[in-house]
Amino acid sequence: MRDFLPAEKARRERVLAVIRDRYRAHGFDEIETPVMEEYARLHAGIGGDNEKLAYNVLKRGLDADAIAAAADDPSQLTDLGLRYDLTVPLARFYATHRGQLPTVFRAIQIAPVWRAERPQKGRYRQFVQCDIDIMGDASARAESELIAATLDTLDALGLEGGTVRINDRRALDWMLDSFGFGADERPEVLITIDKLDKIGPAGVAAELRERGATAVAVDAFEGFLTRPVTMEYHPFGERQIRKLLPGSAPDEVVAHLVGIGEAVAAARGGSSEGSPEVPLVFDPFLVRGMGYYTGTIFELAHPSVDYSLGGGGRYDGMIGRFLGQDVPAVGFSIGFERIVDLVPAADGGAAAAIVLVHDRDVPDGELLAHKAGFVAAGSRVRLEQRTKNLKALLERAAADGYTSFAAVQAGAAPGSLEVKPLA
Structure with a gap:
């Protein structure tokens, strides 16, 4: 959990303002939920390993x-806990307020969450998540809207060139079944498959054997991973998807993914399958660890870094746990703490920010009158009493985002101050 100095806080708020603006431009509406939820809800078996990292609140009395x-x-000791993500609170929110919401509800949630992580670079115990979710739409249009809005937001932040790795949990289940893995061993198998990019095919096969997975299935899977493949390039579409899956993949799943690609291509200026404008990549081994995903899953990538900048997926079964009937739902979350450090510095296009450097003897009334004049004109204004080291004072003001200064002496008429740039 961290403190933020003024310059860093201003940078974070600037990035958050862009994210909010782009999300709203795509038709999403912002909501707010409490920082705490009921213990039973946070530990209902749908939050994966995050449930183990929850901060729980001791019962009173x-x-x-x-x-x-x-x-x-x-x-028995706790009845509440700090939220570890924004998806579980959203499901509870939707179940509570469904009667006041549109049939298809597009939600924005931008707020801190808490996890008892071991602090390290990129991992914090309190961090901000930026989520958009669509509830009530089971079609590929929902995923397409989320992906288009997220990529547009990345572009608006000056991070053009982002791509989305995409897969479907149904394709994963079908693939494991086709190799011969039993339903009861899938969770452990998926944990190992998720390490494929780190330990390679041989490492995955060795770990599966070490875990005691079905030997025939491991052999079949290893053979698939090490099979010879042709090197021709296929852009995102049916040919790419079927080439990367074994045998005859389920038509329904393939059609769903292809539909997402076609819609995103149109949103990004492309016209059809095969357009190089489609920033999607099918990854049959993308897993994502959250246990509540039931269909499409995706991760946001950018060429400037080797880690994901966000992700999400479809979780059609979660709201039903609170509502008593299933509601289709899908969400995408930007990893704010990872993105904020990549965003280019402001280009100076913001409103003027002026430091009024005054002598000790300038009456308070005169100072406030000068300040009020600049504020009324739309400027941000700070009063600073002149020091012996004026250069250091101005350098600190520039670091805090101020762009100009003016010297104020006693008796100066309002509107007569000479404003000079700090740079």
């Missing part, structure tokens, strides 16, 4: 005897 009696059962 417990005495030492009650705490000792319930020491082995956290659910």
